[in-house]
Amino acid sequence: MSAAEASRLDHGDDAGGLETLRQGLKVSPELANGWWVTGILALTMTAGRIVVPIAVQQTIDKGLSGPGGADLSYVAWMCVVCTLGILVTAGASYLTTVRLAINSENGLATMRIKAFRHVHDLPVLTQSTERRGALVSRVTSDVDTVSQFLQFGGFIFLVSIGQMLLATVVMFVYSWQLALVVLLCFIPLFASLKYLQRAMSKAYGIVRAKVGEMLSAVAEPVVGAQVVRAYAIEKRTQDRIDTSIEDYRRQATKAQALTGVTFSIGGLAAGLANAGVLSVGVLLGVDKQATLGELLAFMFLVALFSDPVQIATQVLTDAQSAFAGWRRVLGVIATPADVVDPGESGVKQPRGPITVEFADVDFAYPEGDLVLRDVGVRIEPHRRVAVVGETGSGKTTFAKLLTRLMDPTSGSVLLDDVDAREISFESLRERVVMVPQDGYLFDASLAENVRFGRPEVTDAELLTAFESLGLTDWLESLPDGLDSPVGQRGESLSAGERQLVALVRANIADPDLLVLDEATSAVDPGTEVRVNAALERLMAGRTSVTIAHRLSTAEAADEVLVFDNGEIVERGAHAELVGAGGVYERLHDSWIAQRSVA
Numbered sequence: 001m002s003a004a005e006a007s008r009l010d011h012g013d014d015a016g017g018l019e020t021l022r023q024g025l026k027v028s029p030e031l032a033n034g035w036w037v038t039g040i041l042a043l044t045m046t047a048g049r050i051v052v053p054i055a056v057q058q059t060i061d062k063g064l065s066g067p068g069g070a071d072l073s074y075v076a077w078m079c080v081v082c083t084l085g086i087l088v089t090a091g092a093s094y095l096t097t098v099r100l101a102i103n104s105e106n107g108l109a110t111m112r113i114k115a116f117r118h119v120h121d122l123p124v125l126t127q128s129t130e131r132r133g134a135l136v137s138r139v140t141s142d143v144d145t146v147s148q149f150l151q152f153g154g155f156i157f158l159v160s161i162g163q164m165l166l167a168t169v170v171m172f173v174y175s176w177q178l179a180l181v182v183l184l185c186f187i188p189l190f191a192s193l194k195y196l197q198r199a200m201s202k203a204y205g206i207v208r209a210k211v212g213e214m215l216s217a218v219a220e221p222v223v224g225a226q227v228v229r230a231y232a233i234e235k236r237t238q239d240r241i242d243t244s245i246e247d248y249r250r251q252a253t254k255a256q257a258l259t260g261v262t263f264s265i266g267g268l269a270a271g272l273a274n275a276g277v278l279s280v281g282v283l284l285g286v287d288k289q290a291t292l293g294e295l296l297a298f299m300f301l302v303a304l305f306s307d308p309v310q311i312a313t314q315v316l317t318d319a320q321s322a323f324a325g326w327r328r329v330l331g332v333i334a335t336p337a338d339v340v341d342p343g344e345s346g347v348k349q350p351r352g353p354i355t356v357e358f359a360d361v362d363f364a365y366p367e368g369d370l371v372l373r374d375v376g377v378r379i380e381p382h383r384r385v386a387v388v389g390e391t392g393s394g395k396t397t398f399a400k401l402l403t404r405l406m407d408p409t410s411g412s413v414l415l416d417d418v419d420a421r422e423i424s425f426e427s428l429r430e431r432v433v434m435v436p437q438d439g440y441l442f443d444a445s446l447a448e449n450v451r452f453g454r455p456e457v458t459d460a461e462l463l464t465a466f467e468s469l470g471l472t473d474w475l476e477s478l479p480d481g482l483d484s485p486v487g488q489r490g491e492s493l494s495a496g497e498r499q500l501v502a503l504v505r506a507n508i509a510d511p512d513l514l515v516l517d518e519a520t521s522a523v524d525p526g527t528e529v530r531v532n533a534a535l536e537r538l539m540a541g542r543t544s545v546t547i548a549h550r551l552s553t554a555e556a557a558d559e560v561l562v563f564d565n566g567e568i569v570e571r572g573a574h575a576e577l578v579g580a581g582g583v584y585e586r587l588h589d590s591w592i593a594q595r596s597v598a
């Protein structure tokens, strides 16, 4: 992943509002479904609101003080028009809201599906767990921000703008002098709007950052509770939480004070406009340039004009954070996946003994130096290979490339002489399985966890899988057998038992190539004997590559690959390497020393 792509993941593209809208509609076309119907409904609703002031003016000027005196049937007629106006507004408002809600929920669902699916395809395996976690939670909260805006803000914004424009037009039709008075009173607000809006956007931006800091200050000690207790750093942790909550409180208060200023200026402008309309209106009335009805209608129109001005300011601020969130989610979706499944057009390999080859493989993590250099090795079918080396020498990276969790920076990994990039995922995952050090167990039954290896297997096949690894007696010792719950992350089982589950899962998957990351955690001697016996049976008849942390594994292998600083520096059988005076001999000596200490 390039630096530009990494930045796109964090911030999204540098696109403007319209460009974001265009890209957003491309990703979620549902958002624009029947937009013209929604537009007409929104217009009808706004027009309905204007009917009331016009009807008031007509009632007073024509119905009550017309040339022939009060005309009650005209007044009644106007009441009907008013009622109709109110009913049409309510109906159109309901339909507009429902249509916008349906469209935005459908559009957001598509965006969520695309974004979360894509997070899995991203080069996440080359990134740290924290970054992966941050990416998922950011996508979640960004989509929520967009969702809030689309559901409420977008609707209010649309209506507010329409209402202001229509009110302005009607005001000018009635009296350009009074309309000017209203606009004059709002000039201070319009003049300060840009400044206020920028200040609010900045202030709320800091509030969002403070929310993030607060959440991580609260969440980290929960995740790392053991470390917090073990090192007695509760006080320091608590102080950090308190400080972050206080920082958030201070910043949120500041931001809300700014919102308060905007609303107050808006209220002031509305008050001034009402007073101005009344004073100037009376003068105009004396001069016969305005009627009582027009004056009263203006009072309504000022309210219709001023309410949206204040609301639109707030909505604009929400819109800014919604667009920023939208941009970031679109950035995630637009980041190309590193490991691409060739899919239908990919090679489907026949099952059977497998040959593995690394041809001149170099690998570097994003923005890092090479951690594997010029690795070339061929592993023949049914060979049992142990990979050893100091910590950080590149063993895990080698295993990830072998299983195509990542692709080489240069060179290629070949399975039966076919580049792994050309093999369909389905075929590849059928042939190659990796058993990690601590295979993740889901909070479900033993059977369900094992079934992840191959979902369609029957209970009878599951039992055979346990039996073929010599684990029937262990299974029978569990209170509920296959139905035993394993607990969250498998915490109801011991570390050794979790390894057994991982081995049965791999056995069920029945791969041609088994890649194992040997567990380092201490296991009680009884379970260790079981794990070793099960491993022995699992590897029989397969090609296997094991990241070895134990001397016994290296001793039992047909061949040992010794990694040092990203290169294979020695290779051969244990017996050949042990007295050669190289890296392997050093490792061997330290294993022996460890064993004698234990």
Ligand SMILES: Nc1ncnc2c1ncn2[C@@H]1O[C@H](COP(=O)(O)OP(=O)(O)OP(=O)(O)O)[C@@H](O)[C@H]1O
Residues within 6 Å of the ligand: 125, 126, 127, 128, 365, 366, 368, 371, 389, 390, 391, 392, 393, 394, 395, 396, 397, 398
């Ligand atoms: N996600 C990552 N991002 C950046 N660098 C990484 C990442 N994972 C590993 N590295 C670096 O790559 C190098 C090789 O790491 P690797 O995990 O392959 O070593 P290892 O031999 O398996 O070590 P260990 O025995 O400790 O697991 C190290 O320098 C490590 O810091």
